[in-house]
Amino acid sequence: MIQFCLVGAGFIGPVHAANLAAHTGARLAWVVDLNLPAAKALADRYGARAGSDLAAALADPAVDAVIICTPPRTHSPIIEATARAGKAIFCEKPIDLDMAKVDACGRILQQTRTPFFVGFNRRFDPTHRALHDAIRAGEIGRPEMLILSSRDPEISPPDYVAAMPYGIFYDTMIHDFDMVRWLLQDEPVEIFARTACMLDAKENPHRDPDTAMVVLKMAGGALVHINSSFRAVYGYDQRIEAFGEKGMLISGNQQATTVERHGRDGIRRDPLLYFFIDRYTQSYRRELDAFVQAIAANAAPPIGFDDGRRALMIAEAGVQSAKTGVPVALSA
Amino acid sequence: MIQFCLVGAGFIGPVHAANLAAHTGARLAWVVDLNLPAAKALADRYGARAGSDLAAALADPAVDAVIICTPPRTHSPIIEATARAGKAIFCEKPIDLDMAKVDACGRILQQTRTPFFVGFNRRFDPTHRALHDAIRAGEIGRPEMLILSSRDPEISPPDYVAAMPYGIFYDTMIHDFDMVRWLLQDEPVEIFARTACMLDAKENPHRDPDTAMVVLKMAGGALVHINSSFRAVYGYDQRIEAFGEKGMLISGNQQATTVERHGRDGIRRDPLLYFFIDRYTQSYRRELDAFVQAIAANAAPPIGFDDGRRALMIAEAGVQSAKTGVPVALSA
Amino acid sequence: MIQFCLVGAGFIGPVHAANLAAHTGARLAWVVDLNLPAAKALADRYGARAGSDLAAALADPAVDAVIICTPPRTHSPIIEATARAGKAIFCEKPIDLDMAKVDACGRILQQTRTPFFVGFNRRFDPTHRALHDAIRAGEIGRPEMLILSSRDPEISPPDYVAAMPYGIFYDTMIHDFDMVRWLLQDEPVEIFARTACMLDAKENPHRDPDTAMVVLKMAGGALVHINSSFRAVYGYDQRIEAFGEKGMLISGNQQATTVERHGRDGIRRDPLLYFFIDRYTQSYRRELDAFVQAIAANAAPPIGFDDGRRALMIAEAGVQSAKTGVPVALSA
């Protein structure tokens, strides 16, 4: 039974807490949040202890692992403290927004030999996983082009956006950068990016890019396109298309039911599932299970520090390309 | 070059006329209709002669073949006259509504050795044909169940309905009875039918059945279901599902475009093609071509008199079952 | 917290046990099975008590409710004992195979005012539920035809089949009979059924019907078709199509992923989910939740004794029609 401390009671925290509660090999022991009432509310639901002081939780010898789901800029000190306390780490992406801090984390993790997992949950989505397995099994031969649609139904609140400029790279497409590396088992050597502000001033007061198109060139020669938006009114649009010498694979969207409605104006099916909580329910459960199994088996978690660092590096280069208007080289 | 006389300028007549005009091996020589102006209007469009007297056209030695597309109750005298004149016959279904008349036609056709074709056009629809070929190729092993949806978007005008009571059997499902025989290469030994009047008195003043469900038992053991309606507001609904020991084949509906529209309320595609003229455009062309090729090659047309007679026999038994409420046996 | 005793550790028992374990308002207290090791194995997984004697469990005052998932022929004595012990009942369908016993159960349930629920889980499937809600909301106006495909991927083991002749009616289509009543909010007044043995002697040694077609006439006039098979090699085929004056609704099948594979030979998608455990995962969870909520609120469970009795009555009449070859009247 792996005992967890969850840091960050908001946003994705409750999802991880519920999955921990339902997991037969894990237990939620602590919830830590600077906002103590929020920590308490979540902890009480699952019979866990609550606190606003991470040190107290880390001092609890019962705690085996920490799930970090606080805002990205707070990750590195939490990673450092947790690593020094000798607990395994499940960290939401991105590791941090500042590459220097990420590298500092990397050094500490290495020194302390801390098991570290980055929450790129999409790798655990059954449909994306089936696409991955089909590519790896050679169904389309050599992959030549990859096209990813990565669109959110709505933009985050203004203060969240303000805290992470170019979040469409750091927070959203970072998932796609990871998917590209995972699906192609290859590294990009160049990124070109173009962004736009399509939302109006009310929805996007900080005029941070809310729309983006990216072209990546991979070391092995494959070409990759990613498009992203913060306003797909029809739901969470998450498609991946892999084109190769022997065919094409498409990982499509998902809907709540399979009902078809035939009327005078056509055939209507359900809208797409609305957002990541709806679409990636299973992938959150499965990534947690993968982490628990790795820790229980004393094995390396299946997505490591370098995966998190690489994805951030691509995001950084993408932002640079978007700002300068020219392609940016990446070392494979 | 096979020269045709078309009898019946209304309804499906213009479709056949246009297909004749576009066919490189055929020519429309005559249009005959009791309504002479209608005959003229159609004939003029294609440089053909027009008349209201069938005898005159049949006396024209240039005429090789006659297409009969008048109302069903007028078919038998036209068939007889045409056979006696030594011309090949392309006859719209049903051959006639009266089995005694049909049998009389059969005797004359046999005596005169007249090439005879019944216009069960659906056998020439590419999608139904692909289903047929897949069954015959053994893709689903022995076919065990067949389910046909046969729904028109609207009911015929009241006088048309009055002229052919139980038209849902004689005019509509007669196509399905033919499809069942063709797809399974087997004959039914029993039919059970239930009908209903679902349309209101304004749409269906004669209270002729406008909705029907049928179960057939085939000599070889397969079970067949057909459902039919005269009011599918969403378009011409023509599906066939073949279930067998090794799988299932579905011949689905068709739409004008493949456009998908994603909005807040779901994903919308085009409605179904509206009616048989829209859906079976290709099958009308191909059945004519099959007839022309057979005549040109002095071969038997691919759908013969017995096919037309058998389908009528099943329709008759279906009407009897619908009226008596019990299954009716058919001799295979 | 509602405490449960589960009777019958095999087959569907473990599904209910797992759902009870995950439910925040319920607890699995007892597992009873004549096969004590089986009861123990299941009970141990969830920290429950195990026994082979139902009386002992029913004597436990902590037990609030009993889930009956033993073979159908054993249901009535368990129902009676449970009702006399004053516990609420969640009973798998069918209530029993013998109408006299069912009626005896009904009298006892009424005398003891025992809350009783029949496990017609399909009513809780999100897709079928969406179809139901759309019909009830008037999306297709008056429903005129209902077509249900109800096909299992494989036949049950020979001894299971031997214990329940005509199980395709009593065990499989009984679900569809319930769906028809629920979707149309109407009762059938006539049933016609035809069956066949399509499986070979090895798969179906008792030559019990493995294939069936049914036509129902409803009191309100709607026509219903059900087709069923015990060998859909392509997976669990569970479709419902509702046709009405304003359109058509289809509740379609489900697949594990949305991956599309484009190759030279066409476009391939996943096969259907294999069987009911795969397809109806959510509906089992939701039906349990509905029962728990009803018991907790002291309200009548949403599917009652009469629903179970009616479905059995239709199944009985269907078997009679299949045996006699003529339609059988049902009192609405």
Next chain:
Amino acid sequence: MIQFCLVGAGFIGPVHAANLAAHTGARLAWVVDLNLPAAKALADRYGARAGSDLAAALADPAVDAVIICTPPRTHSPIIEATARAGKAIFCEKPIDLDMAKVDACGRILQQTRTPFFVGFNRRFDPTHRALHDAIRAGEIGRPEMLILSSRDPEISPPDYVAAMPYGIFYDTMIHDFDMVRWLLQDEPVEIFARTACMLDAKENPHRDPDTAMVVLKMAGGALVHINSSFRAVYGYDQRIEAFGEKGMLISGNQQATTVERHGRDGIRRDPLLYFFIDRYTQSYRRELDAFVQAIAANAAPPIGFDDGRRALMIAEAGVQSAKTGVPVALSA
């Protein structure tokens, strides 16, 4: 009745000849090809005159219009001669490969006031047209992103490729550049392109780019992605996706039938139509009809010289970007 001279009996020539023959308002009078036997073979099929000397045909006062379907590098002298002869011009794309020659043609066309049409047939495809109409009708509000997949099933023969380096821009994506302008009613201000040689040396001996990804920035702000390949083994893959503030529209691919095949390994549908002849049958007919109608009505053809010139200009800039590795600006 508009009388045509067709120049170029190979490749797409026979398609235009057949459409002319079937058109009630047009007639094929001449077929001209340097290869006289080829001209004769095609001309004989439709009762037209054949020649290897364009001047003779242009001297025929019966000829109203000329369809140019020779290789691109031969277009400009034919355009000039035809314009000087006072005949209307239907010219296959691209107008020419050399912008200076295109501009020279433009001057002559203007001087001679010659009606000029460029054969961007995709504008007449019913599905793309429906997408266009939906965008123009405001169904998705302001279009923000456009994604085009433009993939051929096979590469052209080596000598064809050798005659037109970077043909993936000049011959294939030039269609997409036109679609972008037509769908968005806007001009690009920047293009970025990356290409690759994915085919092996046997298929692509000249190592001309056979794979490409493009990003366009439009004057109005929209972002556009095009991806293209010369080897989609699964058929002619021609999709357009328009994303906007109110939703998304997708113009999908097409298949020969709607048959679904359900087996143990999944659900299989037909492959895509194989190539442009199969997919764009209707659009070739409709573009000819649009041209005939314009000429008959003395109106300007619906796709003019400037449309052809603009598309070439974008292709040229794309090639430059692909060669230099940086984005290239375009004047809107």
